[in-house]
Amino acid sequence: MKRVTATKALLAGSSLLAMGVALGTPRAAAAADQTITAGTTSVVMTSASGNLTVTNSGSIQGATALKYTSGGGTLINGGTITGGIRGLYLAGTSQSGGYVTLTTLANSGTIVSSGNALEVATGNTLVSLVNTGLIQGNLLLNGGDAVTLFGGAGTAVGSFTGVSGNQGTITSTLANLTLGGGNLLLNDDIDATGHTVVNSGASLVLNTIVSITGAYSQTGGTLVIAPTQGGLIASGDATLSGGTVLSTFSSTGNYLAGVSTLIGGASLSLAGATVSIGTLTSLTSATSTIGNNLLLTIGNDYIGGTLASLSNSSTISGAKSAIYLAGTGSVGSLSNSGTLSGNTRGILLAAGAHIDTLSNTGRIVVVGG
Structure with a gap:
């Protein structure tokens, strides 16, 4: 396993009511409202189309899978929307019959594209996006109005990520981007140049390094950062005046011993926020x-866990044991050319742990009891 001393690189659905999203009084279903229950291609919605529901057995595919040229309403997707260029495209213009206003996009299924999973063209409006499923690909939010993202309730998590295991990019350079509530797993960088990403109540989970071009503000909710793996780096100010920063160990x-960045920015203020870092027996950790x-x-x-290999060429000291293997721990080959200095053990294996091979050309010492 590669040792890193500084870091800057890296379900089930829920109801809209559970998310606290006010949809208002539902209007009576019009004859033009549509429900897609099977596979179809390249759907175009207009002002005469009404609301659209894609059930869990439904799917839409195409270069641009689902395109709105005018109108709006609500879109509920429980199936799969797959676009080669765009998954969902709000493409209204003054010449096409008017701009699109989609009051709510509720996704408990999958929206995916190797281009933009969601694109809002200039002049069009997406008010809120409730994601309890998977949105895979970039989000281009060029409508000019702020968009609010909501995640899942309870154990449901809404995921935003790129394709093929990569990070995606959420672009909102004409307005702020608000994280309003629910559980969100974010594996996308955010381009909010000149604006602010505002977490007003979401539980935002970062298992990778997420870069924000712009500012980050947290007034509520929770920023959950995977230790040594996740982090939030803003090019602008990072101001956390409420909510919690949480990092827990498993x-x-x-x-591995080293230093990683949990939060960074052009300036950093944690006044009003609670920083909670978990503890783990036989692990030494601290924040600063x-x-x-x-x-x-x-x-x-x-x-x-299991590591095929582990190597050390530096000095690890100041803990009970420089290297500790829990009962579930396993290392194929351990090599040390540095110094492993523990207060009680240089290397300590709990019952059940094992190391296949150990190579030492450095020092393994105990400095005190």
């Missing part, structure tokens, strides 16, 4: 604020 995880960065320091190697 007993079956692997954590240096300059404009909230840092997490891991003081020793903790192995609770």
Whole structure:
């Protein structure tokens, strides 16, 4: 496993009412309202089309799978929308019959594109996006009005990510982007140049490094950051005046000695926010604020999972054991050319842990009890 000393690189649905999204009084279904229950291609919606529902057995495919040229209403997707260029496109113009206003996009299924999973063209409006499923691909929000994102309730999580295991990009350079509530897993960078990403109540989970071009403001909710893997780096100010920053360790995880950035920005203010960092037996960790960065320091190697190899060429000291393997921990080959200095053990294996091969050309020492 590669040792990193500084980091800057990296379900089930729920009801709209559970998300606290006010849709108003539902209008009576018009004859033009549509429900898609099977596979279809390249659907075009107009002002005469009404609301659209894609059930869990429905799918739409095409270069641009679903295109709105005018009108709007609500879109409920429980199936799959797959676009080669665009998944969902709000493409109204003054010449096409008017701009589109989509009051709510509720996605409990999948919207995917190797281009833009969602694109809102200039002049069009998407008021709120409730995602309890998967949106895979870029989001281009060029409508000019702020968009509010909501996630899942309870154990449901709405995921935003790129394709093929990569990060995507959410672009909102004409207005702020608001995270209004629910559980959101974000594996997208955000381009909000000149504007602010506002977390007013969402539980935002970061398992990778997420870069924000623009500012980040948190007035509520929770920023959940995977230790040594996740982080939020803003080019503008990072101002957390409310809510919680949470980073917890798993007993079956692997954590290596080093320093990683949890939050960074052009400036950093944590006044009013609660920073909560979990603890783990036999793992030494601490947080500190240096300059404009909230840092997490891991003081020793903790192995609770499986590693094919682990190498050390530096000095690890100050913990009970420089390397600790939990009962669930396993290392194929361990090599040390540096110094492993523990207060009670240089290397400590709990019952059930094992190392296949150990190569030492450095020092493994105990400095005290």
